[in-house]
Amino acid sequence: MSIKIKFPDNSVSDFQKGVTPLEIAEGISHGLAKDVITAKVNEELVDLNHKIEEDSSIELIKFDNDIGKEVYWHSTAHLMAQAVKELYPDVKVAIGPAIESGFYYDFDKNIPFTDDDLVKIEDKMKELAKQDIEYKRQEIPRKEAIKLFFKMKDNYKVELLNEIPDGETISLYTQGNFTDLCRGPHIIHSGKVKAIKLLKTSGAYWRGDEKNKMLQRIYGISFPSNKELNKFLHDLEEAKKRDHRKIGKELDLYSVSDEVGAGLILWHPNGAMIRSIIERYWLDRHFEAGYQVVYSPHIGKGELWETSGHLEFYKESMYNPIIVDEQEYYLKPMNCPFHIAIYQSRKRSYRELPIKYAEMGTVYRYEHSGALHGLMRVRGFTQDDAHIICTPEQLIEExxxxxxxxxxxxxxxxxxxxxxxxxxxxxxAVGKKEDWDRGIEALRKALDNHNIEYEIDEGAGAFYGPKIDIYIKDALNRSWQCSTIQFDFNLPEQFGMEYIGTDNKPHRPFMVHRALLGSLERFFGTLIEYHAGNFPFWLCPIQVEVLPISEHFEEYAGKVNKKLKENGIRSEIDYKNEKIGYKIREAEMRKIPYMFIVGQKEMESQKVSVRRHLKGDLGSFSLDEIIGKMKIEIESKS
RNA sequence: GCUAAAAUAGCUCAGUGGUAGAGCAACUGAUUCGUAAUCAGUAGGUCGGGGGUUCAAAUCCCCCUUUUAGCCCCA
Known part of the structure; x- marks a missing residue:
């Protein structure tokens, strides 16, 4: 009996009934058979030894594919669990999925794993990998599975099994004497795992709930070759070099002081210069776009936050109140109630709408101490906030x-x-389900209108409405939320916001919160990492360092510097009594984009020798020429 | 907040019970120099804070603060 197998390029071949994906790969090439990790048969992921019994489509998946990586890492997680079970038989296993880069497995072990344990486990894994242990799939009824894991005292697996709906296939995978509940598929045998590195351990709650027991999580990664592993580890090192906390210190951009408090940022002159340029640009763009800038205080009375719903829904993220004249005042975690107060300072007409109030508003949120992270996660930050108050008709356009x-x-x-x-x-959440649906639809429409790709994050909206969030990735491939555009069904209602319509009757406006950069602190952090501290020219705190060859040329350097300043370029002179090489090295390390070297030659020809950061010597230019070039660079924001 | 690790000079780090160290930076002097580190000298620390053990603590123990990696949460 033969069956027809269709390949992704739509070609069709005949195979013996019961052929496996591995055999099909073998038939194409030996190399492919070696590299293939899993296969999609009729759009369903299967093991490589899965017997195909009828006409089917097939896609052979290798490690270069995201699904291939996932299967590979997931299988390595199983291998790690096997190694842990062999070394520490009393440990219970919880879950062990693949993640974006690598995998983890959670274990219930009373004494946390040490670094030495990691080495032992890694060695054990390597040993097991070399033995080419087969991953065997087995499908059994749920009752039997529960019995089996109950007997093995794997209560976490029993808990999971109890939640699998009736009728769903329950599959087990066994390598050696380790059996795990798993949907699969898996690699065919452990020998496919060639390079392993266990990266770190940490605590993690069972099912991510802090009421549950803290388990011990081990993170790791694996590759089909040592070369790939080494590249991964190298990239990790490179990423660490871009860490905003490291560069922030090196370039003297900001600091956090124990004395001042955790999560409270001190912007040093260099960082503050960049921030002020960002703010200036932001203001210009907002005025152009029809926003009105407002300012509001840092604290507000308890009643205000009662009305807004923050004390009901957001209290755990707020600082405790300050008592003044027997009145409770709270540090603001958001700016909205103040903007609403401005709106309500007088009666509004439909003719005024949309009203767009924008503010660089500094807010304070109580974050768990363990969550704080450089500029990315802080307790006091400035949002580039705005609230758009509009009529229902204007909503989609806004x-x-x-x-x-x-x-x-x-x-x-x-x-x-x-x-x-x-x-x-x-x-x-507050608000009616219909309003939520309508809001989500409006957001979806806006995204679709501009062919923007997005994912749905179920249940992740703010308590007051759905939202669109834009994330930017940092150096370590972690993504951070910057922009957020959020609907609000709550506040207009709570505060009884109104405008007088064409019918001379009061109506309830819609409100949208939005922050584009998100918080200036976090935005600055991502900006540092994205550019590795080599900021775009228009943002650099010092754009030109003038380097006199020796004391004799300081006067000419002063003239050059003056001219630069007259042209709005931020420059300074390095008066240090050092050789030019030293001054250049220092300017390079400070990542100053232009170095102007001035000595005898330059003074005589009234020129400057230009050196560009990371690029080197560009030759000599007249001041007018180079200033012209720099102005173009500033204009284009490159 | 939880689990684990850490905190020594401005920075990067060494020092595991017996007189606090290095490199760079800083300061002083010499040198006046051509594209990523000139030479010499000087100064700088209640070893994060508090308590305890000990003849003796940076080192061992306890508490606190802060940081780091995750968990949870989030701009």
């Missing part, structure tokens, strides 16, 4: 505008790759 505006501004800072999420109704 969402559309703000989305385009947002992407446009991010691009001006050199960002290109974004991850975009549309978040839906969370469990703890």
């Amino acid at each position: 969402i559309d505008k703000v989305l385009v505006f947002s992407m446009d501004i991010l691009k001006a800072f050199g960002f290109k790759d974004f991850l975009i999420y549309l978040s839906t109704m969370p469990e703890k």
Whole structure:
């Protein structure tokens, strides 16, 4: 009996009934058979030894494919669990999925794993890998599976099994004497895993719930070759070099002081210079786009936060109140109630709408101490906030505008790759389901209008409405939320916001919160990492360092510096009594984009020798010429 | 907040119970120099804070603060 197998290129071949993906791969080439990890048969992922019994389509998947990586890493996680079970038989296993880069497995072990344990486990894994242990699939009824794991005292697996709906296939995978509950598929045998590195351990709650027991998680990664592993480890090192906390210190951009408090950022002159340029640009763009800038205080009375719903829904993220004249005042975690107060300071007409209030508003949120992270996660930060108050008819257009505006501004800072999420109704939420659906639809429409790719983040909306979030990745491939565009069904209602319509009757406006850069702190952090501290020219705190060859040329250097300043270029002179090589090295390390070297030659010809950061000597230029070039560079924001 | 690790000079780090160290930076002097480190000298530390053990603590123990990697959460 033969069956027809269709390949991704639509070609069809005949095979013996019961042929396996591995045999098919073998038939194409030996190399492919060696590299193939898993296969999709009729769009369903299967093991390589899965027997194909009928006409089917097939796609052979290798490690270069994301699905291939996932299967490979997931199988390595099983291998790690096997190694851990062999070394520490009393340990219970929980779950062990593949993640974006690598895998982890959670274990229930009373004493946490040490670094020495990791080495032992890694060695054991390598030993097991070399033995080419087969991953055997077995399908059994649920009752039997429960019995089996109960007997093995794997209560986490029993808990999982109890939640699998009736009728779903339950599959087990066994390598050697280790059996795990798993949907699969897996690699064919452990020998496919050639290079392994266990990276770190950490605590993790069972099912991510802090009420549950803390398990011990081990993270690792694996590759089909040592070369790939080494590249991964090398990239990791390179990423560490871009860490904003490291560069922030090296370039004297910002600091955090124990004395001042955790998660509270001190912007040093260099960082503050960059921030002020960002703010100036931001203001210009917002005025152009029809926003009105407002300012509001840092604290507000308890009643305000009662009305807004923050004390009901957001209290755990707020600082405790300050008592003044027997009144409770809270540090603001958000700016919205203040903007609403401005709106409500007088009666509004439909003719005024949309009203767009923008503010660089500094807010304070109580973050768990363990969550704090450099500039990325702090307790006091400045949001580039705005609230758009509009009529229901204006809503879609306003969402559309703000989305385009947002992407446009991010691009001006050199960002290109974004991850975009549309978040839906969370469990703890206010507002009617219909309103939520309508809001989500409006957001979706705006994204679709501009062919923007996005993912749905179920239940991740704010308590008051759905939102679109734009994420930017950092050096270590972690993504950070920058822009957010959020609907609000709550506040207009809570505060009883109104405008007088054409019918001379009061109506409830819609409100959209949005922050484009998100928080200036986090945005600055991502900016540092994205550019590795080599900021776009227009943002550099010092754009030109004038380097006199010796004391004799300091006067000429002063003239050059003066001319630069007259042209709005931020420059300074290095008066140090050092050789030119030293001064250049220092300017290079400070990542100053231009170095102007001035000595005898330059003074005589009234020119400057230009050296560009990371590029080297560009030759000599007249001041007018080079200033012209720099002005173009500033204009183009490159 | 939880689990684990860490905190020594401005920075990067060495020092595991017996007189606090190095390199760079800083300061002083010499040198006046051509594209990533000139030479010499000087100064700088209650070893994160508090308590304890000990004849003796940077080192061992306890508490606190902060940081790091994750968990949870989030701009």
